[in-house]
Amino acid sequence: MTLRAAGIIAEYNPFHNGHAYQLSQVRTQTDADLIVVAMSGNWVQRGEPALMDKWQRAQAALVSGVDLVVELPTTSAVQPAHLFAAGGVQVLAALGCQWLAFGTEHPDLDYGQLMAHLPTNPATFKRFDQTYATLFQGYLRDQTGITLNAANDILGFFYALANRQAGSPLRLVPLPRRGSQHNDQRIADQAHFASATAIRTAALADDWDAVRSVVPETTLAALQTTQLTSWEDFWPLLRYQLISSAVTDLGALYQMREGVEYRLKKAALPATSFAAFMHAVKTKRYTYTRLQRQATSVLLQTKPAEMLAGPQYLRVLGYNAVGRQYLHQIKKHVALPLVSRADREWQQKLGALDNRAGLVRSLVTGVAQDDGRIPVMFPDSQRLSRKLP
Amino acid sequence: MTLRAAGIIAEYNPFHNGHAYQLSQVRTQTDADLIVVAMSGNWVQRGEPALMDKWQRAQAALVSGVDLVVELPTTSAVQPAHLFAAGGVQVLAALGCQWLAFGTEHPDLDYGQLMAHLPTNPATFKRFDQTYATLFQGYLRDQTGITLNAANDILGFFYALANRQAGSPLRLVPLPRRGSQHNDQRIADQAHFASATAIRTAALADDWDAVRSVVPETTLAALQTTQLTSWEDFWPLLRYQLISSAVTDLGALYQMREGVEYRLKKAALPATSFAAFMHAVKTKRYTYTRLQRQATSVLLQTKPAEMLAGPQYLRVLGYNAVGRQYLHQIKKHVALPLVSRADREWQQKLGALDNRAGLVRSLVTGVAQDDGRIPVMFPDSQRLSRKLP
Numbered sequence: 001m002t003l004r005a006a007g008i009i010a011e012y013n014p015f016h017n018g019h020a021y022q023l024s025q026v027r028t029q030t031d032a033d034l035i036v037v038a039m040s041g042n043w044v045q046r047g048e049p050a051l052m053d054k055w056q057r058a059q060a061a062l063v064s065g066v067d068l069v070v071e072l073p074t075t076s077a078v079q080p081a082h083l084f085a086a087g088g089v090q091v092l093a094a095l096g097c098q099w100l101a102f103g104t105e106h107p108d109l110d111y112g113q114l115m116a117h118l119p120t121n122p123a124t125f126k127r128f129d130q131t132y133a134t135l136f137q138g139y140l141r142d143q144t145g146i147t148l149n150a151a152n153d154i155l156g157f158f159y160a161l162a163n164r165q166a167g168s169p170l171r172l173v174p175l176p177r178r179g180s181q182h183n184d185q186r187i188a189d190q191a192h193f194a195s196a197t198a199i200r201t202a203a204l205a206d207d208w209d210a211v212r213s214v215v216p217e218t219t220l221a222a223l224q225t226t227q228l229t230s231w232e233d234f235w236p237l238l239r240y241q242l243i244s245s246a247v248t249d250l251g252a253l254y255q256m257r258e259g260v261e262y263r264l265k266k267a268a269l270p271a272t273s274f275a276a277f278m279h280a281v282k283t284k285r286y287t288y289t290r291l292q293r294q295a296t297s298v299l300l301q302t303k304p305a306e307m308l309a310g311p312q313y314l315r316v317l318g319y320n321a322v323g324r325q326y327l328h329q330i331k332k333h334v335a336l337p338l339v340s341r342a343d344r345e346w347q348q349k350l351g352a353l354d355n356r357a358g359l360v361r362s363l364v365t366g367v368a369q370d371d372g373r374i375p376v377m378f379p380d381s382q383r384l385s386r387k388l389p
Numbered sequence: 390m391t392l393r394a395a396g397i398i399a400e401y402n403p404f405h406n407g408h409a410y411q412l413s414q415v416r417t418q419t420d421a422d423l424i425v426v427a428m429s430g431n432w433v434q435r436g437e438p439a440l441m442d443k444w445q446r447a448q449a450a451l452v453s454g455v456d457l458v459v460e461l462p463t464t465s466a467v468q469p470a471h472l473f474a475a476g477g478v479q480v481l482a483a484l485g486c487q488w489l490a491f492g493t494e495h496p497d498l499d500y501g502q503l504m505a506h507l508p509t510n511p512a513t514f515k516r517f518d519q520t521y522a523t524l525f526q527g528y529l530r531d532q533t534g535i536t537l538n539a540a541n542d543i544l545g546f547f548y549a550l551a552n553r554q555a556g557s558p559l560r561l562v563p564l565p566r567r568g569s570q571h572n573d574q575r576i577a578d579q580a581h582f583a584s585a586t587a588i589r590t591a592a593l594a595d596d597w598d599a600v601r602s603v604v605p606e607t608t609l610a611a612l613q614t615t616q617l618t619s620w621e622d623f624w625p626l627l628r629y630q631l632i633s634s635a636v637t638d639l640g641a642l643y644q645m646r647e648g649v650e651y652r653l654k655k656a657a658l659p660a661t662s663f664a665a666f667m668h669a670v671k672t673k674r675y676t677y678t679r680l681q682r683q684a685t686s687v688l689l690q691t692k693p694a695e696m697l698a699g700p701q702y703l704r705v706l707g708y709n710a711v712g713r714q715y716l717h718q719i720k721k722h723v724a725l726p727l728v729s730r731a732d733r734e735w736q737q738k739l740g741a742l743d744n745r746a747g748l749v750r751s752l753v754t755g756v757a758q759d760d761g762r763i764p765v766m767f768p769d770s771q772r773l774s775r776k777l778p
Binding site (some may be wrong): 237245269303360 | 625626628629630632633634635638658688689690692745748749752
């Protein structure tokens with residue numbers, strides 16, 4: 001029997017009840033035999049370190065019913081929505097998924113209608129990036145009457161677009177989201193669902209009563225027993241990098257446009273925390289998210305060339321028995337090489353950026369991320385969580 | 390009356406009884422009206438952070454009788470002996486000093502004889518650097534019968550050489566050194582003199598009984614009330630820099646020759662301290678000092694172009710009444726610009742490397758080094774030791 005897979009693009013930062021609800025929906029709304037997730041690694045789309053590392057988050061996903069977790073490489077994961085979406089679609093398509101399920105504010109959005117009214121000049125897309133988002137949304141509204149405002153509607157649109165550009169290998173399964181909006185900052189009383197943002201804030205503040213109501217037990221246990229990281233943990237390193245780097249070297253890093261390197265460098269010395277730093281550099285011109293991604297470029301010393309390639313490999317983070325069977329089924333004809341163990345060659349070449357993101361994380365947590373790590377196997381999990389000396 | 394100055398090139402890391410003894414010798418053996426010191430700043434010749442910052446060390450020198458302290462810029466201070474010596478001679482000559490006094494193991498060494506037998510091919514000097522030291526010493530021994538082995542004899546030779554190359558503006562005053570050898574690691578019982586190396590080790594170990602016997606009271610008090618720094622304090626930053634930098638970027642830093650950047654990068658992750666790191670990278674091929682200077686290049690992200698220029702300015706760190714009078718006397722015709730206050734232009738251009746060295750120090754200590762600092766005035770010292778927020 002040939003297994004058929006539904007794919008999800010996620011961060012699971014952390015895995016919460018809304019994610020669990022989404023998994024149950026995927027099972028009822030598709031004929032998939034398993035669920036495959038392309039998940040961000042140690043740095044996430046908003047330009048932040050993940051609260052828990054990629055292995056811990058893969059573990060949480062497997063416990064809650066995901067069958068196979070593959071890393072969305074940093075080159076796609078820490079990017080504006082359209083590049084994030086494109087990278088996720090490439091990974092899932094390369095893994096032979098048949099469906100792409102995603103949560104959205106308006107699951108009844110007419111993607112066909114939107115796709116039919118894209119700008120016909122391909123150069124418009126080539127030039128497209130976050131800066132043009134407003135113009136682009138305006139164009140679509142004029143053409144179709146559909147307003148793309150909500151964060152996950154926009155992401156859904158980019159999934160549809162990336163899928164179309166890849167020759168439509170995936171069948172789209174838009175799903176309603178349960179609970180709060182993506183950007184809600186707080187967990188509401190008696191809620192069973194909350195945004196990941198609100199959950200991260202509560203977890204970092206040790207507000208476990210609030211967190212308990214909106215995440216599975218295993219996520220709660222993991223959050224309570226793990227060294228959680230936020231930008232504040234990396235602030236001394238970012239500050240040092242901004243201070244010691246020549247401004248021309250900063251300017252050569254990814255997304256460091258319009259002289260923002262001067263602004264970042266100037267704000268580094270007086271700021272005593274990442275929050276104070278962000279407060280100092282924030283203007284109407286730059287979104288918080290964009291500034292955080294630029295800060296990530298500085299911390300990881302990311303060069304433009306490293307970020308221009310889409311996903312080049314399929315790094316397996318974890319699987320259960322069905323996931324393993326599926327890997328066996330596809331391994332002969334996957335479109336990108338499967339990487340189950342990060343050898344020296346991968347760490348130094350194709351995987352250099354992911355490896356670096358993990359190394360910098362490990363400077364704070366002491367937990368190795370790529371060197372010697374093998375995929376999480378569930379339920380027979382023999383996780384190798386080697387402490388750095 | 391025209392004041393006549395004797396110059397000393399020093400690190401005062403920290404100022405000890407041997408330095409005090411040297412000052413008394415200079416007063417008796419020259420007709421100088423004042424003593425001017427060209428002193429290393431926040432990073433010293435062996436490629437280490439100074440134990441105390443340049444302002445604290447200038448203060449200690451002034452208390453003990455030095456009249457004027459000028460910074461030996463990092464471009465000369467963190468260099469092999471011949472470049473260190475050349476920079477010091479340039480600074481003292483530019484300040485109009487008439488004598489250059491220096492401690493040496495063999496004050497009766499015949500510098501005239503050595504100078505008369507230098508290799509005649511100028512290209513030999515151009516190619517000269519530490520790597521060729523042994524060959525060069527062998528050549529001089531063959532030519533003159535004089536063996537240059539001891540550290541301060543070699544330094545003295547380079548002072549003589551630099552002075553000769555500058556047209557002999559300074560009269561050399563070789564002085565006997567009191568007490569222990571430069572490299573003695575421990576303070577001997579009942580000693581009144583000890584090497585700066587031994588004193589640093591004792592001070593970092595809070596062994597104040599030992600330190601007390603070999604330094605002036607003011608040095609002791611300063612050491613006991615100051616946050617002393619060593620490489621260990623900067624290890625987390627150096628480690629992060631080695632891990633996050635591309636090996637090609639490391640290779641483009643100053644003195645990063647023969648692929649040593651691979652060696653440094655590889656050793657960074659497993660090492661849990663600077664000492665362990667140095668132990669891992671040390672081989673017969675590289676001296677400890679050279680490796681520390683390379684580590685300094687990485688920490689301060691020093692480019693070769695920044696280090697190729699000799700001193701470009703005379704940064705005044707402190708003075709007493711006589712020193713001030715002398716500054717007034719020479720200010721119209723100094724060969725390099727006097728810098729008493731580090732303005733924004735100096736910090737960003739000519740003084741960028743010194744400024745960066747101070748900023749990185751201040752990340753550990755919280756004490757600003759250049760921004761807003763004014764020279765130490767003794768005895769009416771109104772030191773501005775502004776804490777960073």
